[in-house]
Amino acid sequence: xxxxxxxxxxxxxxxxxxxxxxxxxxxxxxxxxxxxxxxxxxxxxxxxxxxxxxxxxxxxxxxxxxxxxxxxxxxxxxxxxxxxxxxxxxxxxxxxxxxxxxxxxxxxxxxxxxxxxxxxxxxxxxxxxxxxxxxxxxxxxxxxxxxxxxxxxxxxxxxxxxxxxxxxxxxxxxxxxxxxxxxxxxxxxxxxxxxxxxxxxxxxxxxxxxxxxxxxxxxxxxxxxxxxxxxxxxxxxxxxxxxxxxxxxxxxxxxxxxxxxxxxxxxxxxxxxxxxxxxxxxxxxxxxxxxxxxxxxxxxxxxxxxxxxxxxxxxxxxxxxxxxxxxx
Numbered sequence: 085x086x087x088x089x090x091x092x093x094x095x096x097x098x099x100x101x102x103x104x105x106x107x108x109x110x111x112x113x114x115x116x117x118x119x120x121x122x123x124x125x126x127x128x129x130x131x132x133x134x135x136x137x138x139x140x141x142x143x144x145x146x147x148x149x150x151x152x153x154x155x156x157x158x159x160x161x162x163x164x165x166x167x168x169x170x171x172x173x174x175x176x177x178x179x180x181x182x183x184x185x186x187x188x189x190x191x192x193x194x195x196x197x198x199x200x201x202x203x204x205x206x207x208x209x210x211x212x213x214x215x216x217x218x219x220x221x222x223x224x225x226x227x228x229x230x231x232x233x234x235x236x237x238x239x240x241x242x243x244x245x246x247x248x249x250x251x252x253x254x255x256x257x258x259x260x261x262x263x264x265x266x267x268x269x270x271x272x273x274x275x276x277x278x279x280x281x282x283x284x285x286x287x288x289x290x291x292x293x294x295x296x297x298x299x300x301x302x303x304x305x306x307x308x309x310x311x312x313x314x315x316x317x318x319x320x321x322x323x324x325x326x327x328x329x330x331x332x333x334x335x336x337x338x339x340x341x342x343x344x345x346x347x348x349x350x351x352x353x354x355x356x357x358x359x360x361x362x363x364x365x366x367x368x369x370x371x372x373x374x375x376x377x378x379x380x381x382x383x384x385x386x387x388x389x390x391x392x393x394x395x396x397x398x399x400x401x402x403x404x405x406x407x408x409x410x411x412x
Contacts, residue, residue, distance in 0.1 A: 191278075
């Protein structure tokens with residue numbers, strides 16, 4: 085049995101149903117997922133899994149993230165129980181990059197404020213926002229995280245808008261790309277007109293952007309977060325926005341999701357909010373679902389998944405699989 089925590093692409097679902105017993109979780113809270121995964125051979129993950137799930141699922145062979153980031157999956161707990169963890173990397177990178185560009189344009193041209201003023205019937209007020217609008221051309225974007233998303237975004241910024249790109253990445257090896265400079269974070273921040281966060285959430289990146297880092301940005305810079313909420317200290321971000329140090333922000337992720345109703349971010353017109361959907365389009369959902377389906381079939385045939393996240397647990401995984409019946 086394959087448990088889907090959330091729906092995936094309809095056509096891929098119909099195709100998988102020919103080969104697997106597919107079931108959609110009735111809810112995505114921890115207790116529901118623990119209960120409904122007990123008979124599962126595979127879980128397709130679009131909602132956080134509780135660590136306790138792995139001790140309560142004797143038939144479970146693998147969990148597959150419908151996407152790239154695996155912070156929804158307690159990988160260490162899965163590995164201890166010999167459960168494979170897989171993901172579908174890079175396929176939604178173009179979608180996330182396009183989202184970031186769209187939000188940069190909206191912030192630069194003040195499009196949300198213009199739209200709101202015009203809907204309110206204030207033509208002259210709406211046109212007045214254009215006096216403070218800016219071009220992207222000639223500006224500098226600092227991208228933290230030069231994986232698939234960061235690279236896709238960098239290409240668009242350079243080729244499409246004539247922007248300068250500074251990349252911040254974990255490795256310190258010299259870059260091959262002559263168009264993009266790579267600098268340490270604290271050297272890059274003062275250069276940024278736009279700071280885009282596109283890094284995974286790890287113990288190294290948790291709280292990476294706090295009050296000290298925000299103070300290094302030039303006055304009037306904007307921040308776009310398509311990474312994970314805890315990469316940014318939200319209290320420091322709110323203070324920087326309230327003081328005017330930051331001109332604006334576009335946030336797709338938050339420290340607590342859904343964003344609490346009493347969050348100060350909700351009251352700031354210079355902040356663009358979206359509910360963790362930067363990577364979701366019709367096309368990206370299909371690509372992610374195709375990647376999930378391909379790996380489910382690999383594992384049904386007895387092979388480890390193409391994008392195994394926990395290869396250090398290979399021996400434990402194979403031993404567990406050897407003790408289980410053929411999955412359905």
